[in-house]
Amino acid sequence: xxxxxxxxxxxxxxxAGQDNPAGLKWIRLGVLRxxxxxxxxxxxxxxxxxxxxxxGTVEVEVGGQKFGPYTRGDVFAQRATAVYVPIQADVxxxxxxxxxLEVAVCFAKAEDAHEPFAVTPDEVLVKTVGIKNYQRxxxxxxxxxxxxxxxxxxxxxxxxxxxxxxxxxxxxxxxYQPGVEALMEEIYLYRIQPDNGFGxxxxxxxxxxxxxxFRVKHGDVFLIPRGxxxxxxxxxxxxxxxxxxxxxxxxxxxxxxxxxxxxxxKQ
Numbered sequence: 001x002x003x004x005x006x007x008x009x010x011x012x013x014x015x016a017g018q019d020n021p022a023g024l025k026w027i028r029l030g031v032l033r034x035x036x037x038x039x040x041x042x043x044x045x046x047x048x049x050x051x052x053x054x055x056g057t058v059e060v061e062v063g064g065q066k067f068g069p070y071t072r073g074d075v076f077a078q079r080a081t082a083v084y085v086p087i088q089a090d091v092x093x094x095x096x097x098x099x100x101l102e103v104a105v106c107f108a109k110a111e112d113a114h115e116p117f118a119v120t121p122d123e124v125l126v127k128t129v130g131i132k133n134y135q136r137x138x139x140x141x142x143x144x145x146x147x148x149x150x151x152x153x154x155x156x157x158x159x160x161x162x163x164x165x166x167x168x169x170x171x172x173x174x175x176y177q178p179g180v181e182a183l184m185e186e187i188y189l190y191r192i193q194p195d196n197g198f199g200x201x202x203x204x205x206x207x208x209x210x211x212x213x214f215r216v217k218h219g220d221v222f223l224i225p226r227g228x229x230x231x232x233x234x235x236x237x238x239x240x241x242x243x244x245x246x247x248x249x250x251x252x253x254x255x256x257x258x259x260x261x262x263x264x265x266k267q
Contacts, residue, residue, distance in 0.1 A: 002203055002212070006219025010035055012042075012105070015221040016187050022223035026152065026246045028107040029187045029221060034095040041092045048110040049085040050142050050155045052242060054191070057097030062116040063089045069096040070120075075240050076193050079121035080157055082141050084150060086114045104189055108246035110151035117149060131267060134165040143253065152246040154184075154253065159240050160199070160233040167230045169264040170202075171255035173245075174226035181256035184247040186224040188231070190216050190239065197237025203227045206258070228258050 001021045007013040014030040028047065031054075032040055042049075051060060054075055059068040060083045070081040085091045087110050095101035125140040139157040142150060160166050176183035192198065195218040204211040205227045216222060216231075222241075233239035245253070 002223045003201070003214040003216065004221040004223065006217070006221065007031070008219070009033070010038070010100075012040060015189075016223055020223055022225045024185045024187070024223055024225055026109050026185050026248065027187055027244055029189060029244055030105045031189070031219070032093060032103045032105050034093070034101045036095055036098050039092055039094040041090065043088075043090045044085070044107065045088050046109060047107040048087055048114070048151055048153050049091065050106040050153055051083045051085065051093065052104040052106065052141065052155060053081045054102040054104055056095060056099050056101030058101055058103060059094040059096045061092045065116055067116075067118045071097065075157065075191050076159070076238060079124045079126070079139060080119070080141050081121060082119040082155065084114070084117050084119075084142065084146070086116060087111070088113060089116065104242050106153065106155050106242075106244040108151070108153035108244070110153070112151040114149055114151065119145070129266070130166070130168065131265060133163060134168040136160045136164055136166040147251070152251055154245040154251065155242070157240060157242050160231070160238065162233055162237055163235045165230055165232045169261040169266070170228035170230045170258040172226065172228045172258070173255050175256070176249050177256070180254065182247065182252050182254040183249045184245045184253075186229070187244045188222040188224070188241040190218065190220050190222070190241045192218040192240070193238040197234055197239070199231060199233045199237070199239040201229070201231045203229045
């Protein structure tokens with residue numbers, strides 16, 4: 001229900017669509033791969049979109065505005081570049097390089113129209129979170145820097161060193177409590193270095209209605225409608241995940257730690 005295996009091959013692959021098994025209502029996610037010289041044109045009337053470059057060289061055209069070319073060797077090599085596409089806008093994504101282009105396509109339901117914009121690597125906010133074997137780097141791509149420029153969508157990336165935990169201490173964001181907890185759905189898209197590695201993704205609720213652990217691999221997706229959701233990289237492998245969030249109430253990131261583990265120091 002929560003774990004979706006990645007798909008290889010060229011073209012657009014929607015890994016978490018409108019009819020996803022976890023019942024997510026506000027967000028979708030897909031992966032676009034284009035060979036050299038190929039292009040993909042798309043339009044969403046009810047979803048705003050953030051295109052996050054994963055690897056390759058991309059040019060994006062949104063309603064006559066051109067962005068790029070932008071290049072990223074790999075998510076582990078450079079910070080992200082992203083382009084925001086508002087609702088009711090035609091977008092064309094082109095592979096402007098010689099190698100395969102890979103782009104994460106993140107969608108969130110929206111009613112408000114905004115102007116397209118790009119986020120370049122120097123605009124990504126980088127912070128180190130946690131200590132010991134749950135220290136990791138968090139990169140905010142479309143978060144506070146996009147307030148007033150988007151409707152609901154929130155996008156970023158997390159980098160776990162080998163063997164380290166993240167989303168830890170375990171937290172959730174499925175119960176709206178102003179100033180205490182946000183109401184947000186979430187999707188993770190993983191990449192592993194080396195790419196034959198894996199990680200472990202847990203999801204659980206305090207009442208025990210959900211209590212599962214999954215082995216996740218390069219290119220897989222994980223759907224988080226509710227519950228605590230810590231993740232761990234296997235020894236010897238660095239784990240990355242893109243995170244996409246949105247919800248119906250407001251656009252704030254207020255995770256609520258599991259009270260049983262809230263004693264664990266964050267810094």
